[in-house]
Amino acid sequence: DIQMTQSPSSLSASVGDRLTITCRTSQSISSYLNWYQEKPGKAPKLLIYGASRLQSGVPSRFSGGGSGTDFTLTISSLQPEDFATYSCQQSYSFPWTFGHGTKVEIK
Amino acid sequence: EVQLVESGGGLVQPGGSLRLSCTASGFTFSNYAMHWVRQAPGKGLEHISSILGNGGTTSYAESVKGRFTISRDNSKNTLYLQMGSLRPEDTAVYHCARVFIATGGRAFDIWGQGTKVTVSS
Numbered sequence: 001d002i003q004m005t006q007s008p009s010s011l012s013a014s015v016g017d018r019l020t021i022t023c024r025t026s027q028s029i030s031s032y033l034n035w036y037q038e039k040p041g042k043a044p045k046l047l048i049y050g051a052s053r054l055q056s057g058v059p060s061r062f063s064g065g066g067s068g069t070d071f072t073l074t075i076s077s078l079q080p081e082d083f084a085t086y087s088c089q090q091s092y093s094f095p096w097t098f099g100h101g102t103k104v105e106i107k
Numbered sequence: 108e109v110q111l112v113e114s115g116g117g118l119v120q121p122g123g124s125l126r127l128s129c130t131a132s133g134f135t136f137s138n139y140a141m142h143w144v145r146q147a148p149g150k151g152l153e154h155i156s157s158i159l160g161n162g163g164t165t166s167y168a169e170s171v172k173g174r175f176t177i178s179r180d181n182s183k184n185t186l187y188l189q190m191g192s193l194r195p196e197d198t199a200v201y202h203c204a205r206v207f208i209a210t211g212g213r214a215f216d217i218w219g220q221g222t223k224v225t226v227s228s
Binding site: 001031032034036038041042043044045046049050051053055087089091094095096097098099100101 | 111142150151152153154155157166168169202207209210211212213214215216217218219220221
């Protein structure tokens, strides 16, 4: 299985902050990297697919980058509704493994 | 509205069985591969099984291979996960998810809210 290393595991930030989360894979996955937002009791939400492609309906303050083994998720200006857990996922080979998540908390 | 709703979770003893269901609405179910993903308490998401739209090809993670069986009934717009020989480490919230394929990528674009499975004596 492809291993996913996500960092940091948690962070504290304020509304308006710019933040970046990183995800590293154990082997090259081209651009088959996705980002999800998770909130307790809710279905996970797809934010970014194909490393940098914004899913329909997702605000443009979210962006993704990278290819190969190193990827980033950036939120340009954090909003109150963005406090959540963010997870990366590779869809290059089965099983489509996930990172352990980054919890974004209010500072 | 495009929607997935899971059911069938509950408390089961170690070694027991359980069948989860995922009912789809708002889209042509048979056109999409479907997957099961679980999240154990305090852990990350784990992709465990997949099935193509026509039900012809299935895949399983090593952690569930030989114990779980994925299936679907396209006439009922329903996905299933038959779980057997359950272990305490199978305790998790189980989500079904739809695969979205586009130029440049593939991902889970629609998820259910999940059904909780607890394996304990």
